[in-house]
Amino acid sequence: xxxxxxxxxxxxxxxxxxxxxxxxxxxxxxxxxxxxxxxxxxxxxxxxxxxxxxxxxxxxxxxxxxxxxxxxxxxxxxxxxxxxxxxxxxxxxxxxxxxxxxxxxxxxxxxxxxxxxxxxxxxxxxxxxxxxxxxxxxxxxxxxxxxxxxxxxxxxxxxxxxxxxxxxxxxxxxxxxxxxxxxxxxxxxxxxxxxxxxxxxxxxxxxxxxxxxxxxxxxxxxxxxxxxxxxxxxxxxxxxxxxxxxxxxxxxxxxxxxxxxxxxxxxxxxxxxxxxxxxxxxxxxxxxxxxxxxxxxxxxxxxxxxxxxxxxxxxxxxxxxxxxxxxxxxxxxxxxxxxxxxxxxxxxxxxxxxxxxxxxxxxxxxxxxxxxxxxxxxxxxxxxxxxxxxxxxxxxxxxxxxxxxxxxxxxxxxxxxxxxxxxxxxxxxxxxxxxxxxxxxxxxxxxxxxxxxxxxxxxxxxxxxxx
Amino acid sequence: xxxxxxxxxxxxxxxxxxxxxxxxxxxxxxxxxxxxxxxxxxxxxxxxxxxxxxxxxxxxxxxxxxxxxxxxxxxxxxxxxxxxxxxxxxxxxxxxxxxxxxxxxxxxxxxxxxxxxxxxxxxxxxxxxxxxxxxxxxxxxxxxxxxxxxxxxxxxxxxxxxxxxxxxxxxxxxxxxxxxxxxxxxxxxxxxxxxxxxxxxxxxxxxxxxxxxxxxxxxxxxxxxxxxxxxxxxxxxxxxxxxxxxxxxxxxxxxxxxxxxxxxxxxxxxxxxxxxxxxxxxxxxxxxxxxxxxxxxxxxxxxxxxxxxxxxxxxxxxxxxxxxxxxxxxxxxxxxxxxxxxxxxxxxxxxxxxxxxxxxxxxxxxxxxxxxxxxxxxxxxxxxxxxxxxxxxxxxxxxxxxxxxxxxxxxxxxxxxxxxxxxxxxxxxxxxxxxxxxxxxxxxxxxxxxxxxxxxxxxxxxxxxxxxxxxxxxxxxxxxxxxxxxxxxxxxxxxxxxxxxx
Numbered sequence: 006x007x008x009x010x011x012x013x014x015x016x017x018x019x020x021x022x023x024x025x026x027x028x029x030x031x032x033x034x035x036x037x038x039x040x041x042x043x044x045x046x047x048x049x050x051x052x053x054x055x056x057x058x059x060x061x062x063x064x065x066x067x068x069x070x071x072x073x074x075x076x077x078x079x080x081x082x083x084x085x086x087x088x089x090x091x092x093x094x095x096x097x098x099x100x101x102x103x104x105x106x107x108x109x110x111x112x113x114x115x116x117x118x119x120x121x122x123x124x125x126x127x128x129x130x131x132x133x134x135x136x137x138x139x140x141x142x143x144x145x146x147x148x149x150x151x152x153x154x155x156x157x158x159x160x161x162x163x164x165x166x167x168x169x170x171x172x173x174x175x176x177x178x179x180x181x182x183x184x185x186x187x188x189x190x191x192x193x194x195x196x197x198x199x200x201x202x203x204x205x206x207x208x209x210x211x212x213x214x215x216x217x218x219x220x221x222x223x224x225x226x227x228x229x230x231x232x233x234x235x236x237x238x239x240x241x242x243x244x245x246x247x248x249x250x251x252x253x254x255x256x257x258x259x260x261x262x263x264x265x266x267x268x269x270x271x272x273x274x275x276x277x278x279x280x281x282x283x284x285x286x287x288x289x290x291x292x293x294x295x296x297x298x299x300x301x302x303x304x305x306x307x308x309x310x311x312x313x314x315x316x317x318x319x320x321x322x323x324x325x326x327x328x329x330x331x332x333x334x335x336x337x338x339x340x341x342x343x344x345x346x347x348x349x350x351x352x353x354x355x356x357x358x359x360x361x362x363x364x365x366x367x368x369x370x371x372x373x374x375x376x377x378x379x380x381x382x383x384x385x386x387x388x389x390x391x392x393x394x395x396x397x398x399x400x401x402x403x404x405x406x407x408x409x410x411x412x413x414x415x416x417x418x419x420x421x422x423x424x425x426x427x428x429x430x431x432x433x434x435x436x437x438x439x440x441x442x443x444x445x446x447x448x449x450x451x452x453x454x455x456x457x458x459x460x461x462x463x464x465x466x467x468x469x470x471x472x
Numbered sequence: 473x474x475x476x477x478x479x480x481x482x483x484x485x486x487x488x489x490x491x492x493x494x495x496x497x498x499x500x501x502x503x504x505x506x507x508x509x510x511x512x513x514x515x516x517x518x519x520x521x522x523x524x525x526x527x528x529x530x531x532x533x534x535x536x537x538x539x540x541x542x543x544x545x546x547x548x549x550x551x552x553x554x555x556x557x558x559x560x561x562x563x564x565x566x567x568x569x570x571x572x573x574x575x576x577x578x579x580x581x582x583x584x585x586x587x588x589x590x591x592x593x594x595x596x597x598x599x600x601x602x603x604x605x606x607x608x609x610x611x612x613x614x615x616x617x618x619x620x621x622x623x624x625x626x627x628x629x630x631x632x633x634x635x636x637x638x639x640x641x642x643x644x645x646x647x648x649x650x651x652x653x654x655x656x657x658x659x660x661x662x663x664x665x666x667x668x669x670x671x672x673x674x675x676x677x678x679x680x681x682x683x684x685x686x687x688x689x690x691x692x693x694x695x696x697x698x699x700x701x702x703x704x705x706x707x708x709x710x711x712x713x714x715x716x717x718x719x720x721x722x723x724x725x726x727x728x729x730x731x732x733x734x735x736x737x738x739x740x741x742x743x744x745x746x747x748x749x750x751x752x753x754x755x756x757x758x759x760x761x762x763x764x765x766x767x768x769x770x771x772x773x774x775x776x777x778x779x780x781x782x783x784x785x786x787x788x789x790x791x792x793x794x795x796x797x798x799x800x801x802x803x804x805x806x807x808x809x810x811x812x813x814x815x816x817x818x819x820x821x822x823x824x825x826x827x828x829x830x831x832x833x834x835x836x837x838x839x840x841x842x843x844x845x846x847x848x849x850x851x852x853x854x855x856x857x858x859x860x861x862x863x864x865x866x867x868x869x870x871x872x873x874x875x876x877x878x879x880x881x882x883x884x885x886x887x888x889x890x891x892x893x894x895x896x897x898x899x900x901x902x903x904x905x906x907x908x909x910x911x912x913x914x915x916x917x918x919x920x921x922x923x924x925x926x927x928x929x930x931x932x933x934x935x936x937x938x939x940x941x942x943x944x945x946x947x948x949x950x951x952x953x954x955x956x957x958x959x960x961x962x963x964x965x966x967x968x969x970x971x972x973x974x
Contacts, residue, residue, distance in 0.1 A: 007688045009507035012760055015695075015948065016503055020496070022952035027959050136725035166898040169725060219889070308726075385714075435883055440718035444726070446883060 106373035130338035142454020144302035153299025155227030162203035177210025195319035215276030227294035315364035340379025355402040376407040383442035488530035527662035535624035550648030585828030626666035669788035694759035701752030704745035730904035776865035
């Protein structure tokens with residue numbers, strides 16, 4: 006028999022040995038595995054080479070705590086607009102010009118039901134909004150208030166099945182080209198708001214789109230479809246049908262500009278099919294699936310992108326699409342893909358971001374643009390979940406860019422509860438933030454959508470009161 | 473004194489479990505005091521009882537009073553059952569025990585689920601509060617959170633343990649424990665308190681009256697179990713969870729079907745390593761204190777039928793459900809049809825035991841249907857060659873169980889459906905290779921974990937035999953090296969055990 010004291014002595018001996026060996030390994034900086042959890046694990050994320058000076062790489066992220074932690078607007082050559090509305094302790098900052106344009110949007114939205122018009126909100130973002138996250142909540146709220154239905158804008162080829170509301174099935178050999186990624190293309194391509202273009206190989210192809218059988222809510226139901234297509238140097242024949250029955254055939258003449266193929270009075274819940282016949286593939290720039298009137302809220306997600314990519318788009322195409330879409334408001338939500346870039350100077354990001362915004366401002370001076378700042382996030386350092394302090398610097402760069410262009414800025418970090426909020430959100434049951442401490446879970450995305458809606462509502466009230 | 477008080481008090485942010493440094497400090501203290509008092513049965517039981525209460529306080533806070541209520545109720549009911557000879561009195565006492573234990577379990581685990589279900593069905597919102605917290609705040613002026621109901625850790629385990637004790641006494645299969653300390657020790661013994669195995673009184677109580685008796689080889693066998701349990705938990709389970717499965721299960725729509733399938737296989741290994749790892753450590757810790765706990769896992773993914781799987785997975789729960797639910801319902805004694813109904817009832821309630829959610833109910837139904845179909849097809853499958861059915865059965869059972877884990881782990885039913893749909897519609901094998909490149913270690917661990925799981929028992933036994941027969945300096949050095957490896961892998965500071973939630 007072994008005596009219990011001997012067990013205890015063995016225990017002490019083993020513990021001492023472990024401590025000594027671990028200390029030795031630490032002294033010699035020998036680690037078998039990184040003590041930091043790998044960031045951004047989603048495959049297909051584009052490897053961005055953000056221009057960061059290596060000397061600026063942060064050695065110790067905690068050093069940021071000692072700094073002011075903000076980008077000085079003056080150092081960026083910026084000045085605040087003359088009159089600014091602040092909502093909820095400056096969680097939402099709205100320059101006067103932005104508020105004026107936003108008031109026009111709300112007015113048009115209010116009248117949409119009466120005038121039977123449709124006005125759109127383009128919610129453009131990175132993987133944070135993929136699968137209709139955040140946008141879905143905004144759409145629900147806007148459509149409850151102003152009317153409207155349908156999932157809005159989609160690309161008619163969705164190989165990753167990201168679309169959460171409608172089911173797409175494609176016939177033929179379809180290809181997706183991106184403005185920001187090298188890949189196959191049938192020739193020089195023009196890009197619109199989504200930075201994506203769908204096309205097909207061969208002389209015929211098609212797709213069918215319809216609500217998922219289990220989706221019976223407003224998001225999945227639509228009665229009107231508009232296909233945005235450039236036929237190119239060859240005419241295009243389109244056959245349109247409902248639930249496999251051919252409805253009509255239409256010819257789209259050869260043209261380098263955007264053309265619309267429209268289908269109206271689609272019975273709710275029915276599938277619509279498009280079949281195309283052309284010698285050279287046309288390029289498809291989007292499909293809108295909406296109701297007859299109200300507000301449409303589009304989810305345009307660009308996985309891996311730090312900014313929207315308007316500079317790479319065809320500006321003429323953007324203008325013609327915008328006039329057809331009747332865009333009333335842009336909401337841009339980026340920054341997640343900048344979080345892994347460790348630096349204490351995000352001026353490079355400001356410069357890129359502001360250039361993107363300037364494109365919008367130049368092309369669409371009458372459409373308000375709201376920038377949603379990057380979310381609070383966290384990372385695992387030495388076995389502890391710690392907030393990513395540099396997220397504040399990224400949000401500050403975004404805020405500076407937004408205000409410099411006279412656009413609204415919603416500080417999501419503040420709305421979440423501060424720079425440390427990701428740690429708290431990760432501890433919620435069920436968690437609001439995914440275990441990569443960057444992406445929101447469905448529940449978290451819903452909360453964020455509500456926060457954005459509530460802040461926008463507070464601003465709307467303030468604008469109405471001041472008028 | 474202040475720093476000591478800070479260490480000793482309950483801290484919800486620092487889970488007190490086998491993977492925390494503080495726990496091993498506590499266990500070292502328990503070993504030291506145990507070595508001083510082990511000869512005196514009263515002091516030994518008393519000390520281990522108090523240690524277990526402290527453990528529960530550190531792990532679950534003030535909820536240890538629930539443990540005390542359950543202990544006192546069944547202790548006195550056990551004595552009452554012994555004294556009562558009238559049937560109605562005995563039955564009444566049994567019902568009181570069931571009402572108290574299942575009432576506590578129902579209140580903490582299922583009341584919000586039931587209220588939510590009611591609201592969904594009838595479209596009426598019912599205001600829900602933690603009425604116990606409201607009562608405590610009114611009586612004692614405390615400031616407990618009333619808007620949320622926290623599930624006390626281990627409540628599903630210790631309530632089942634005390635119920636089994638009372639039923640055994642009621643059935644006269646067991647004499648009641650007369651000493652409250654002994655009974656309290658049985659209910660609260662800390663190695664298995666929060667996540668099992670569910671220990672039967674008739675297996676454990678007699679050990680209280682035997683003196684400490686452990687050979688050197690048995691002690692090193694216990695160390696081997698502890699090491700293998702921690703390796704399963706910290707190296708396999710936590711690493712795979714943090715680097716692969718959690719993020720895919722949380723946001724499945726961001727991943728291709730191929731990646732989702734890898735996460736399903738990953739979770740299949742993760743949950744086994746997590747739960748069986750906990751059990752291995754619990755059995756090892758108990759053995760070093762001289763107590764034998766029953767095994768809870770026996771290579772479950774080597775099962776060739778679903779019934780076989782449940783004879784190998786969470787054995788203490790499946791045998792509990794068999795003895796206290798399936799057999800009392802009639803078992804297989806009332807014809808084939810009733811047997812199948814009994815299987816479905818048992819598996820559905822077994823699913824519900826795991827959590828208050830429709831997902832767990834469906835998971836139970838999934839397994840119940842699997843067992844019933846397996847039994848119905850038996851006359852057909854018996855006609856095929858045995859070797860073919862063995863391999864087919866092994867493959868089918870493994871995948872049936874793996875698909876079931878989607879329901880078990882997914883955040884909600886919509887996520888589960890998204891996962892299944894994406895596996896069949898967006899498989900994209902090219903992205904699987906990219907995912908493997910990005911996250912190589914997690915995939916290596918998954919493959920290694922399954923290879924180790926399916927290794928013949930003889931190889932595993934030989935390794936265990938080598939360890940416990942080696943000279944003690946080799947064993948100490950080996951244990952220390954594994955300990956260092958565990959520290960290196962402990963990147964997350966220890967994820968909570970999955971079964972702590974049940």
